[in-house]
Amino acid sequence: MSDNLTLPAPQGTSGTPADALLEVKGLTKHFPIYGGFPIKRRVGAVQAVDGIDLTVGVGESVGLVGESGCGKSTTGRLITRLLEPTAGSITYAGQDITHASRRQIAPVRSEIQMIFQDPYSSLNPRQTVGSIIKSPMEVNGIEPEGGREKKVRELLELVGLNPEHYNRFPHEFSGGQRQRIGVARALALNPKLIVADEPVSALDVSIQAQVVNLLQEVQRELGIAFLFIAHDLAVVRHFSQRVAVMYLGKVVEVGDRESIYNRPRHPYTHALLSAVPEVGVDSEAADRERIRLSGDVPSPIHPPSGCRFRTRCWKAQDKCATEEPPLVQLSGNGDGHLTACHFPEDPTTGSRGDDIVMDPALMAMEEGDTPEA
Amino acid sequence: MTTLTKTEDASAPTGPESFLSVRDLKVQFSTEDGIVKAVDGLSFDVERGKTLGIVGESGSGKSVTNLTILGLHNPRTSTIDGEIVLDGKELVTAGERELERLRGNKMAMIFQDPLTALSPFYTVGRQLSEPFMKHRGASRKEARDRAIQMLEKVGIPQPKVRFDDYPHQFSGGMRQRAMIAMALMCDPELLIADEPTTALDVTVQAQILDLLKDLQQEFGSAIIFITHDLGVISHMADDLLVMYAGRAVERGTVREVLHEPKHPYTWGLLSSMPRLDSDLDQHLTPIPGSPPSLLNPPAGCRFHPRCAFKEEVQGNLCSEVRPPLGDGRAAACHLTAEQKQTIFIDKIQPRLR
Numbered sequence: 001m002s003d004n005l006t007l008p009a010p011q012g013t014s015g016t017p018a019d020a021l022l023e024v025k026g027l028t029k030h031f032p033i034y035g036g037f038p039i040k041r042r043v044g045a046v047q048a049v050d051g052i053d054l055t056v057g058v059g060e061s062v063g064l065v066g067e068s069g070c071g072k073s074t075t076g077r078l079i080t081r082l083l084e085p086t087a088g089s090i091t092y093a094g095q096d097i098t099h100a101s102r103r104q105i106a107p108v109r110s111e112i113q114m115i116f117q118d119p120y121s122s123l124n125p126r127q128t129v130g131s132i133i134k135s136p137m138e139v140n141g142i143e144p145e146g147g148r149e150k151k152v153r154e155l156l157e158l159v160g161l162n163p164e165h166y167n168r169f170p171h172e173f174s175g176g177q178r179q180r181i182g183v184a185r186a187l188a189l190n191p192k193l194i195v196a197d198e199p200v201s202a203l204d205v206s207i208q209a210q211v212v213n214l215l216q217e218v219q220r221e222l223g224i225a226f227l228f229i230a231h232d233l234a235v236v237r238h239f240s241q242r243v244a245v246m247y248l249g250k251v252v253e254v255g256d257r258e259s260i261y262n263r264p265r266h267p268y269t270h271a272l273l274s275a276v277p278e279v280g281v282d283s284e285a286a287d288r289e290r291i292r293l294s295g296d297v298p299s300p301i302h303p304p305s306g307c308r309f310r311t312r313c314w315k316a317q318d319k320c321a322t323e324e325p326p327l328v329q330l331s332g333n334g335d336g337h338l339t340a341c342h343f344p345e346d347p348t349t350g351s352r353g354d355d356i357v358m359d360p361a362l363m364a365m366e367e368g369d370t371p372e373a
Numbered sequence: 374m375t376t377l378t379k380t381e382d383a384s385a386p387t388g389p390e391s392f393l394s395v396r397d398l399k400v401q402f403s404t405e406d407g408i409v410k411a412v413d414g415l416s417f418d419v420e421r422g423k424t425l426g427i428v429g430e431s432g433s434g435k436s437v438t439n440l441t442i443l444g445l446h447n448p449r450t451s452t453i454d455g456e457i458v459l460d461g462k463e464l465v466t467a468g469e470r471e472l473e474r475l476r477g478n479k480m481a482m483i484f485q486d487p488l489t490a491l492s493p494f495y496t497v498g499r500q501l502s503e504p505f506m507k508h509r510g511a512s513r514k515e516a517r518d519r520a521i522q523m524l525e526k527v528g529i530p531q532p533k534v535r536f537d538d539y540p541h542q543f544s545g546g547m548r549q550r551a552m553i554a555m556a557l558m559c560d561p562e563l564l565i566a567d568e569p570t571t572a573l574d575v576t577v578q579a580q581i582l583d584l585l586k587d588l589q590q591e592f593g594s595a596i597i598f599i600t601h602d603l604g605v606i607s608h609m610a611d612d613l614l615v616m617y618a619g620r621a622v623e624r625g626t627v628r629e630v631l632h633e634p635k636h637p638y639t640w641g642l643l644s645s646m647p648r649l650d651s652d653l654d655q656h657l658t659p660i661p662g663s664p665p666s667l668l669n670p671p672a673g674c675r676f677h678p679r680c681a682f683k684e685e686v687q688g689n690l691c692s693e694v695r696p697p698l699g700d701g702r703a704a705a706c707h708l709t710a711e712q713k714q715t716i717f718i719d720k721i722q723p724r725l726r
Contacts, residue, residue: 029532066575114470141600173665204430205601209659218654231575238647238657261649275579277604278649279631290582293576294528296544361528365587 020091021193022056022079027088027279029074033301043232048074048302050249051088053327056193060224061219063257064273065233069297072229079227080114082104092193110140111187113368115118117198117349119178123170129156129181130166152224155184159214176207183214200235201366212239233276242336245269248308249300251327256335263347265330265339268309273349289351294358308343314356315343318320383555391418392595393442393563396591397456402436409667411437413619415455416585416698421562424596426627428642430664431579435599435620439565441465442597443482459563477504481556483707485568491540493596494560497551498536510641521644522554523554527584546577564594572606582608603642607631616637618665618675634721635704635713637680644724645693651725658724672708685712 004285030045031180049071060362064072077083079090081097089098092108100108113136116122133152137144144151153163159180170178179199186194199215200208212235217241221228236243237257244254245268253266264270274291293312298304304311310320319342327340332347357363374466399422400412412434419425427435428498440446442457444464457464459480464472484490492500501523502516511519517536524532527550540548554563566585570578582605589596598609606613606627615623615638623636634640641660662679665671677683677691690696694710698705 067576096522176663192643204664205603205642206430206645206660207663209657210661211649212647213657231702233575234651235649236650237649238651238653257653273649276576276649277575277578277602277608279580279603279607279643279646292580294545294580296577299573315537359528360530361526362580362583364528365584367593 006313007370019058020055021058021093022054022227023062023087023089023091024052024054024075024079025091026053027075027349028086029071029078029083030050030086033049036188042356043342044301047249047303049078050303052249052251053247054244054254056225058192059219059223059225060242061240063243064227064229064246065231065243066246067231067247067272067297072231072299073197075246076114076197076227076229080112080195081109082114090279101278106140108138108342109297110142110189111192111196113189113191114197115179115182115186115194115199118202119175119182120202122182123178125328128167129173130160130171132170132181136185142189142195142311151188152184155187155350158187158218159184159212162358165260166307167231174207179203179211180214183211183218187218187222187224190202192221192223193227195227195229197229198231198246199228201230201232208235215239233272234278245272248297248303250308250340252341253337253339254327255334255339259334259337259347262349262351263333263335263337264348265337265342265344267307267313267315267345270345270349271312287351288349290355290357292357292362294360300305307340312358314358315345319341392421392460393498393597394456394457394458395438395442396437396456397452397459398441400434400441401452403452404450404452404668407668408669411619411667412441413670415621416575417614417621419563419597421595422589422593423467423612424598424610426606427597427599427600427616428613429616430522430601432618432664432667433616434667435616436567439482439563439567439588439597439599440522440637441710442501442563443476443480444469448616469599472499474508477561478508478559479561480563480565481559481561483549483556483564483566483569486572487545487552488540490552491548493540496537497543498537498538500535501551501555501558504555508559508645514554519558520554521552523558524551526557526588528552529554534598537698546573546581548661549573549577549581550584552673553581553588555586557594560592560594562594566587567599568601570630571600571602578605585609586721605694607697615642618670620675621698622676623704629702632715636676636706637708638676639719641679641681641702655724674705682708682712682716685716 002095027049028051029049030047031042032042034040067073077300085098089096089131097105097108129154133155137148148320153166156163161180165295200211203211215217216239218224228236242256243260244251247268248336252267265275271293274289298311304324307320307325310316325340325342327338329337330339330344358365396416398412398415402409402411415438420462431437439582441453449611453465498520501520505511505516505519521532521536524535529550545553570581600606610627613625613627614621617638623630623639630639634643644658647657660679664677671678673692673694675695683691690707696707698707
C-alpha cells in the first residue's frame with residue numbers, strides 16, 4: 001500500500017449529506033434484566049441505547065465516540081442487525097430494515113459489513129485465511145468473475161498482505177495483520193457501509209497507524225461509507241468527516257469534525273476533549289481548558305432523569321433534572337451541528353479563567369495548595 | 374553487545390542522589406520454545422520525588438523490568454542478571470524475606486487492571502489494612518482508621534461505609550482509586566504504576582492522573598510510570614525512557630525526548646500518532662513491520678529491520694553492532710549527531726505538525 005496515491009478530495013464536510021445511505025431514527029435498545037425466585041420476572045432494563053438519531057451519507061465516514069457503556073457498540077450491532085432493536089427505525093437506502101426478516105434482509109446484509117475490535121477472537125482459528133475471507137461470498141452465493149479464490153487473493157493484496165498466505169492460519173499472523181484479514185473479509189462482498197467497532201484500539205501504537213491508513217484508503221478509493229466507533233478522539237478526528245458524541249445511550253452532540261473539535265457546545269464534549277492526554281509542551285497545554293469530572297458514568301439501568309449528564313455537569317440546574325434537552329441546532333452553531341443541552345458552553349476549547357474541578361479529592365488537595373501559592 | 378557495561382562511570386555521577394538505580398539488568402525466561410530475552414542490558418536511575426516514565430509497545434519489557442524490581446518473578450523459570458539498588462540495598466540477590474519487608478512498605482505497585490489485582494473474596498478495607506498491620510505492627514483499629522483516611526484522600530465517597538464493601542461493588546474508576554490508596558498505605562518511597570489508567574475511560578483517566586500527581590507532591594514518593602501512551606507520559610513524567618524489544622533506545626527529560634527526539638523509533642512513534650491539533654491532510658506515517666519476537670531478536674540494533682534510516686549508516690553497523698546508550702540525554706542509534714539533527718528537521722518535524 002503506497003502512501004502516494006492520488007486520493008480524491010474528501011466529501012463535503014458540512015451538514016447532513018443530501019443522499020443518506022443509512023438513516024436511524026429514535027433507535028432504542030433495552031436489555032431486560034430478570035430476577036426473582038422461583039419465577040423469574042422482568043425487574044428492569046439496561047437502557048443501552050435510548051432513542052438516537054443518526055445519518056450516514058453515501059461514501060461518508062461518521063465517527064461515534066463516547067466512553068465505555070455509552071452504547072456505541074450496541075448502536076453498531078443494531079445497525080448491522082446483529083441485535084434486534086426495541087424501538088425506532090433503521091432505514092438503509094430507502095428501505096426500512098428495522099424488523100426485516102432473514103429473507104427480507106438477505107440482499108442488504110451483504111452491503112453492510114462489520115470490522116470487529118479484537119483481531120484475536122474475531123477470526124476462527126481453525127479456518128485458513130482463504131476460507132475466512134471466502135465464506136461471506138459462499139454464504140451469500142456470490143460468484144465473482146474469475147472465481148472466489150482469485151478474488152480472495154486480490155483482497156489480500158489490497159489490504160497489504162501477501163496473496164501467497166492464502167493457506168495460512170490466523171495464528172501465523174501478528175495483531176495488525178489479523179486486523180487486515182478482518183478488513184479483507186469485510187470488503188469481500190463489495191459493501192456500501194462498513195461498521196468498524198473500535199478497529200484499532202487493540203493494536204500497538206505503531207501498528208494502529210498502519211490500519212488507520214488502510215481503512216482511510218479503502219474508504220476514499222472504494223467510496224465505502226463508514227460508521228467508525230471508537231473511544232480515541234484523535235483517531236476519530238483523523239478518520240471521520242462527521243462525529244457524533246454519545247453519553248449513556250444518547251447522542252449529546254453531533255456535527256462536522258470542525259464544529260465538534262473546535263467549537264463544541266455540550267459540556268460533556270468539552271470535558272471529553274479536555275481529558276484527552278496530548279503530547280504537548282507546557283505552554284501549549286496551558287491554552288486548553290482543564291475540566292475534571294467527578295466519578296464514573298452512572299448506571300444505564302437507572303439513568304438520571306432529564307439530561308443524563310446532569311449528575312456530573314457543572315452547569316446543571318433544576319431544569320436539567322425535569323426536562324430532557326432536545327438535540328437541536330443552537331444559535332451560533334453551523335449547519336448540521338446539533339447539541340442537546342439547556343445551558344450550552346461557549347464554542348471554544350481555549351482555557352478559561354478557572355479550571356473546572358468536580359472531583360472531591362482533587363478539589364480538596366488543590367484548594368489546600370492555593371493558600372500557600 | 375558489551376558497550377553498556379561502563380557501570381562504574383555511569384553510576385559515579387548520579388550514584389549518591391539516585392534512589393533507585395538499575396544497572397545492566399538482564400531478564401530471561403526459559404519457555405518451551407527457547408529462551409526469551411525479555412530485558413537485555415537495561416540501566417536507569419530514579420531520583421527521590423521524581424517520576425520516571427517508561428514507554429514502549431507491548432512486549433518491550435517495561436512490565437518485566439518492574440516486576441523484577443519488586444522481585445515478583447518465579448526464580449525457577451527466570452534468570453536475572455545485573456544490579457538493582459534501592460536506597461543502597463541490592464535487590465537482585467536479596468532473599469525472599471527481605472523483599473517481603475520492602476514490598477508494600479518501601480516500594481509498592483499499582484497494577485493495570487484493578488479487578489484482577491484486587492481479591493474478590495476480601496473486603497476492600499481488609500485488603501487495605503493488611504499490609505499496614507503487617508509492616509507497621511498496627512492494630513486492627515489503627516489500620517482501619519488509616520485505611521478510611523486513605524480512601525477519603527483518593528476521593529472515595531463515604532469511606533466508612535465503603536470500607537466494608539467488596540471490589541465488585543466498586544466501579545472501575547473507584548477500584549483504581551482503591552488500588553492507589555492501597556499502594557499508599559505504608560507511605561512508600563517508590564511507587565511503580567504499571568499502565569494504571571489504560572483500562573479506564575478518558576474522563577476518569579484524567580481524574581486519576583491528576584490525583585496521582587497531587588498525591589506525589591504530598592507524599593514525595595518516586596514514581597516509575599509505565600505506559601504505552603505518549604500523551605499520558607507527557608503529563609506525568611519528569612524523565613523518560615523509551616524501550617524497544619527489551620532495551621532502552623532513548624533517554625532524557627520528557628521535554629527533550631518528546632520535542633527533540635533522537636531515535637528513529639521515537640520518531641516513528643510520534644509520527645504514527647494522530648493528535649487533536651494535527652493537520653488533517655497529513656497522512657499518518659506508520660512504522661513498517663511489527664515488533665520482533667524476543668525468542669530470536671535481530672542482531673545489532675533491534676530496531677534495524679523496521680528502521681527507515683539504516684541506509685544512512687555506513688557499513689553493516691546497524692545489523693551487527695549494538696548501538697550504545699550513553700549517559701544522561703542519549704539515544705542508542707548509530708546515526709551521527711548531525712545526521713539525526715538533519716533528518717529530524719527535514720523529515721520528521723514536518724510530520725508532527
